[in-house]
Amino acid sequence: MIPVVSAILAVYNGARYLRRALESVLEQTRPPDEVVVVDDGSDDGSGETARAFPGVTCLRIDRSGQAVALNLGVSTSRGTHLAFLDADDEWTARKLELQLACFEADDTLDAVFGHVEQFVETGDGACRSLGASVAHLPGAMLIARAALLRGGPFAAELRLGMVVEWYARAKDMGLREVVLPDVVYRRRIHGGNMGILHAADRAEYAGMLKGVLDRRRARRDP
Numbered sequence: 001m002i003p004v005v006s007a008i009l010a011v012y013n014g015a016r017y018l019r020r021a022l023e024s025v026l027e028q029t030r031p032p033d034e035v036v037v038v039d040d041g042s043d044d045g046s047g048e049t050a051r052a053f054p055g056v057t058c059l060r061i062d063r064s065g066q067a068v069a070l071n072l073g074v075s076t077s078r079g080t081h082l083a084f085l086d087a088d089d090e091w092t093a094r095k096l097e098l099q100l101a102c103f104e105a106d107d108t109l110d111a112v113f114g115h116v117e118q119f120v121e122t123g124d125g126a127c128r129s130l131g132a133s134v135a136h137l138p139g140a141m142l143i144a145r146a147a148l149l150r151g152g153p154f155a156a157e158l159r160l161g162m163v164v165e166w167y168a169r170a171k172d173m174g175l176r177e178v179v180l181p182d183v184v185y186r187r188r189i190h191g192g193n194m195g196i197l198h199a200a201d202r203a204e205y206a207g208m209l210k211g212v213l214d215r216r217r218a219r220r221d222p
Contacts, residue, residue, distance in 0.1 A: 003103060005096060005142070006079030007032040010069035011050070012040040014087030017188065018049045022056065024090040024186075030097040036077050038069040046087070067154035067162045070138075074153070080145055084138035088188050091139070095184040099142035102178055110147035111170075111177040114140045114184030121188070132183050136167050140185040147175060 007025050011018055018037075025035055034057070037050040041063030050058040059076060061069065074082060081103070085091060099112040116135035119127045151170035154162050 003081040003100060004034070004079045005030075005032040005081045005083060005100070006034040006036060006077035007083045007085065008070060008073035008077060009035075009037045009050075009085050009087055010040055010066050010073060011037060011042060011046045011087035012063065012066070012069075013042045013044045013046060015042070015044045015046045015049050017088040018046055021085055021087050021090060022050065022053050024093075025085060026053065027093060028091065028096045029094050030100060032079075032083065032096060034077055034079055036073045038073045038076075040064060040066065040069040065156060065159060067156045067158065071153045071156065074145075074148065081142055082145055082148055083142050085185075086139055086187075088190065089139050090186040090188070092182070092184050092186065094182070096142065098180055098182055098184065102180070103142070103144075106178075108176060109144070109178060110175050111141055111143040112180065113137075113177060114180040114182050116140050116185045116187050117183045118187045118189055120190070130189065134179055135185055135187075137163060137185070137187075139187065151175065 009018075009021060009025075022035070022037075025032060035053075035055065037056055037058045039047040039050065039058060039060040041061060047058055047060055050056055057076070059072065061072065070084065081100075083096065095114065099114070102112045103109055113134070113136055115132045116137060116139070117132040118130040120130065122128050147170070151166060151173055155165050158165060
């Protein structure tokens, strides 16, 4: 069966970068078969930006958090394979082509990841790379729907660390993956995602990690 790919973006007040994010999705050498944007209660015109792209489905919900928005995108989409992108980031042009080739070569795979390049925009409009590294992040992933559903939804109660928690849960359930050597995802670093964690955020993150470790200990103990 030829995979049907759904691209899912959650956005909250991301109109400044959303157009470029969607362009990077739609300009793929192997474009997705479906693009779903979930507008998480934006008041900056993000929804209007998404709807300006022909063929893009845009859903709007009251502000509920990224996990809820992504889970809605998953449940609404129809693809056998799912890809995700934050509204302020970009895919490289061959992301889906390269990842689909892995699935075609090995139909037992659950997910294909790649590398991420982090970058900042300089004052003259150019970009400065901060280097590339392996990325077990949704933006660098293409995953079979069945595998994502087996791992379960993103944890709606977490504001921070929901990706780490989901990935740990999926690995505990035997996620079969490969990591491409290619950069498939470009993550923009800017004021909105560079803040130092507040005490409440640190406590939430620590609690999430403790839950992951406790679950793994319970699985090991007789």
